[in-house]
Amino acid sequence: MRDLAPGLADPPHDAQRLFRAVLDAISHPGRVVELIDAPAGPSGVGPAATGCLLTLADRDTPLWLGPAYDHEAVRDYLRFHTGAPLVADRAQATFALLSPEVAEFDGFAIGTDSYPDRSATLVIEVAALGSGATRRWRGPGIDGASRVAIDGPDDRFWQAWNENHALFPCGVDILFVAGRQLAALPRSIAVEA
Template identity: 50%
Template sequence: MRPLPGPAPAPGFADPVADSQRTFRALLDAIARPGTVARVGAAVAAPAPLSPAAAASLLTLVDFETPLWLDPAARAPEVDTWLRFHCGAPLVPDAAQARFALVAGPATALLPLDRFPAGDDAYPDRSATLIVLVADLRPGSGWRLTGPGIEDEARLAVDGLPAGFAAAWAANRALFPRGIDLFLAAGDRVAALPRTVRIEE
């Protein structure tokens, strides 16, 4: 294999098997119990603006078969090199082509949600999953969440999403069984919004 030009990319998982398993369990717990905040706990180095939770999620979920879209805030040469080296994911220029999307600047690049693939009634799994970098996640306050995986209600405050997100999410939820799913990453913590969850502000 020919070496990559320029400096070597930052390392990925310190222990690829154990760290990917640990991250997968955290992501599974987050999406099974919306409103909870899980700590990834995997040792991972990645270039800015990737947070540890976002980087670990990409290493766990994305591979050479999953077209990945990057928003403008994530389109740095170091990020491109790191993703190609560790994930092998094909980077696509259009959000409509993505199976996964990395949104590092949600205030300007997250909406409208309907430009991401929502699948179709026969194949709702052909939708996009978004990994969104946010400033903070605080369980126990903020939005009221209800839906599958939530016994009564859950509370989750999210800093860094654009105005109008809750309305856009209601439109996404109305597409069920179609629709996109979100992982919200802040530092080494992650929360999930599956398409079935209702948000009340």
């Protein structure tokens, strides 16, 4: 087995800071946060994607990899550093790492009316946060409305998002990542053009 890239340098403290950045992001949907402590990770996966998976995933959270990430190097790295079981069936996944191209929300767990928390969190790697097409986001965590720019998802993606939002309180949640940056889109948020 080839040498794996290192994981978190100082696990308790790095994970704590990374988590607080993710918490800040999901509490303020659309806000772009820097994951300063995120490790470089395997080739083909950005530090922010690596950082949030290393912070949140473990042997209790099945992980689904999109086609762009389903390579041996990525699998080995994530399996070794998180212990998360890699699953082929997206319905079983607690977390998923994917690019916006394959982002159809169909098939991921959306929770149930009684247990809406039993839903997947999708980590979606995009070209850039803070540039690209701008949309108006509204909902809990946002004071009124905010304009959020993400370079990557197309109209079809946002249409699928609105269908997801309509399922509230069920639905998936998204963490958009690009390089060291992250922005969160919980299911509670309505997105307009």
